[in-house]
Amino acid sequence: MSRPFSSSSNSGHGNFVRVNGKIRAREVRVIGMDGKQIGILPLGEALTLARQHGVDLVEVAPNANPPVCRLIDYGKFRYEQAKKEKEARKHQHANKVKEVQLSPKIDPHDLGVKAQHAIDFLCDEMKVKVALRFRGREMAHTELGFQVVQKFLEKIAPWGHPDFEPKLNGRNIVVMVSPLPRHKRAKHPREAQAPPPPPASAKPSPAPAAASAGPGNGSKPEAASSSPQGSSGTTTSTGASAEGTNPAGGFANNPFSDLDLSRA
Incomplete structure (x- = not known):
């Protein structure tokens, strides 16, 4: 599981981290993947344990005695370190x-x-x-x-x-x-100069206007619906005979309205 990294590319950085085979101590204090301490192990056993779990052995405290190493994916470890550094820079004031x-x-x-x-x-x-x-x-x-x-x-x-x-x-x-x-x-x-948001209007929404009796709103005139019934000799507005019929219940265009029934 050793992942070689060229020492020339990292030697100039103060945050150089030793991983796997680059760790030089004979014994290390190992921290497991769950964050709990496993104990002090020889370097060989610690590397074997890291291979069994499919992770890396990362030296997180090289100045401790013995050095502290952690079982973690090195890519994930670098991501966490970069995230911490970014948060630290965010809280610095007047850094530009x-x-x-x-x-x-x-x-x-x-x-x-x-x-x-x-x-x-x-x-x-x-x-x-x-x-x-x-x-x-x-x-x-x-x-x-x-x-x-x-x-x-x-x-x-x-x-x-x-x-x-x-x-x-x-x-x-x-x-x-x-x-x-x-x-x-x-x-x-x-x-300070930004205008405040407009307050919610307290006025109630206007009620819909009452339906008028005009011909443009689709309602029938009141006079047409209340025409007298049973009056002989009167005709409706369409010219149909109203003798013995109810104009409101008949056809608007009755084809038999002009038929002469006196000859029958």
């Missing part, structure tokens, strides 16, 4: 630095845009390096550059604080800004 460049003649609107970018970085737990560069004869009035930097720091003060006072370094004024703790930091401007 973003740079914002200014100029002594920057427009107020552009200064506001640069400040908004810096606020976004600070709210994402990033440090901000503010750099203002002088060009040509602008070096004769460095006080104007310091004024611009101070105005910039005042805009982002609710979200970050400078690590040191702005200082002139060659042709640049440099200052590093760190994010404030979450409980002391102001809310993100975009979150």
